[in-house]
Amino acid sequence: MRINWKSFVLSLAVLLILFPFIYLVFLSLASEWRFPEVWPSYLGFKNWVTVFGSETGLLESFFSSLLISLSVAVFSTASGFLISKAVFYHPKKRILTLLAYFPYILAPVVFAACLSFFFLKMGLFGNMTGVVVAQFIIAFPYALLFFSSFWNAKVKSYEDLVATLGGNKWQTYTKVLLPLAKGLILICFFQTFLISWFEYGLTSIIGIGKVQTLTIKVFLFIKEANYYYGALSCCLLIFPPVVLLYFNKRYVFKKLV
Amino acid sequence: MKIKKSNVSILLFVLIGVVPFAAAFIYALLYSFGVIGVANNGFTLQFWESVLASGIFFKSFLYSFIIALTAVTISVGGALWITLKFKKQLEKRFLSFIIYLPLAIPGVVTGFFTLQLFSKGGFFARISHKFGLITKASEFPDLVNDGLAFGILLSFVTMVMPFFVLLFLNVYKNERVEELSVLAQSLGANPNQIALRVFLPILIKKTWVLIVLYFIFLLGAYEVPLILGQESPQMLSVLIIQEIKQYDLDKISEGYVVAVLYTLIVSAAAIVLFLPKRKSAYAN
């Protein structure tokens, strides 16, 4: 009896988890699905063909999202790793850590609203560079704090050891620190990529609708009540992370442990 | 040389990590007091007074607070239950990948999906119609953009609960709760006692910082309440952005008052959470 009860709940859970993915794909294939029909009157690849015909600019959005997210992930992971070393070896590291938590904990959209004046003044308003810079500002504290546990006494000992064996700073990084941190760097890259890939509020304010990432597109389609294209954009938004998750899942929680 | 290089790093840290936050806060503060801003002419308490008098901030804050608290409580409670009951099954290959899938869904999509399912023309309305439960779309109950924030809560729980299940499963393994439970059992504890005296305290103690952090994230959530929220009251981020984007110039300053108040509360939470010395926190 007990086993049956558990497998029933588990099967239900699996269905619930898979349902959004299936439903969104289904919706993206549908068209002219009027209430109260339970089945759409059109089901096929019409919407997808339109996307690849780039009539809606979705493909463009996909690639600009990709470009933005890759840039943000590269910059924030690299700078987070390099700068966190000085921060977490610093005698005042507790205060510095706290300072990093302020921007980390604040809602990005509110942060962006209060920063938009400066972006306007620096000519970073409504262009891709501005969006990358703004997303970098919120992804950086994440990356920095992410590496806090890496810089411990043992890693310091490794550094000292390399120095007494005659290694210079460059060799310390390339031969020891980077290989040791490889797994963490990979997860951090993945997470900062997702922070950027999923970001909406901040992007909408700094990009003022001119930089159309996928999340912006989803909102536009919701506003237009074009749910089929909305679902299609959702599919494009979800599937890259699913692929990344598949390869990365064993790493995602490693850092928290 | 060595000292100099680390100083450059600290300088960069301040430049990227501290200056933008400080600049944003000071800007919002000055705007809220009318010192800067398009139509403002000098220091005034007018905007603060009107925000505090209208109670708009408190209403929105309380609303956000209750929603975030409810969502986190349900999520953590549910995740604990799932971990306790299903930890063995969730280690199997197929399931262990499936439970990671919800992490691939951003807030925007969750909001959109909830809307598709529960709106008056949505999936469940169609099914209800098919089964003759309703005859018109308008007869379907308000489940999105509703007063009880059902849609928002549902979205939050579906976003946060999977994360906590994964987190608890990891802590369970790494803190060797299994072994400790067996030990407790050999000392004469029954399953309920094990759950209450071993399982729960260890998991909560190791993760409470993250739980509070998620509460704060939900407090400031934007996309989901933007899609699924109602006219009034609104959650904090939605309210702030709505005010700041208004054409009524007084409203902009009032929006910054709310932004300042929100930032102060969140920063105070950060100080309480992260300033005390703690050996290891799961939130880094």
Add this chain to the structure above:
Amino acid sequence: MFLEVQHIVKSFGEEKVVKDLNFSLESKQTLSILGKSGCGKTTMLKTIGGLVASDSGKILLNGEDITETKPEKRNIVYLYQEDLLFPHLNAFENIAFGLRLKKIPEGLIKEEVNHMLQSLELEGQADKMPTELSGGQRQRVSFGRAISTNPSLLLLDEPFGSLDTGTRQRMQELFKKLTAEYKITSLFVTHDLKEAVLMGDQIGFMHDGILKVYEDKKDFIQDPETGVQNEIDFWGGLI
């Protein structure tokens, strides 16, 4: 004298950890230093190795003032109590690590490391990762890594502290053999009385940041502070 340490002082905040350190050491000799934990011996070694800057004083190595020299230019290797093998490299690559830093030709590296593996009695373990080695083997690899760079001076900070008694004894013998074979000058810090007497050509005793080096072992044994007399009394009392 090969190594001369003159008036080294080091404080951390208010606390003076090393007080006026003075001693010298001939080439190819081992000075063993006995001291309890917290007596300042680790700080002393790290100062000599250049990992911690001294507040004042002077260190001369082979007649050259190295007080301000960076650690990577001193040719002094500091060995921790932990073996600190690089987890991403196998035994061979761990030993070869210092040689690769110096960009020595591949053929020469192979030859030297293989010879080292033999001296360390680690034949057949070359391809094993650190987690596949026993505690004693790991410590030997760590030795090999240090010695293969041919350092002017080897600093050993309780190198056998984490090993069990049997392994410890074998490692002491092996170390004696290696120091002779590779003509090593070393400072050997330990809190084990017997080990201190066994390993050193000269013996020092460190207490509360002050190091006292004895003329010969007799003086060391007779000094009531070192605890040797206590030990003798204990064993004598049993008879």
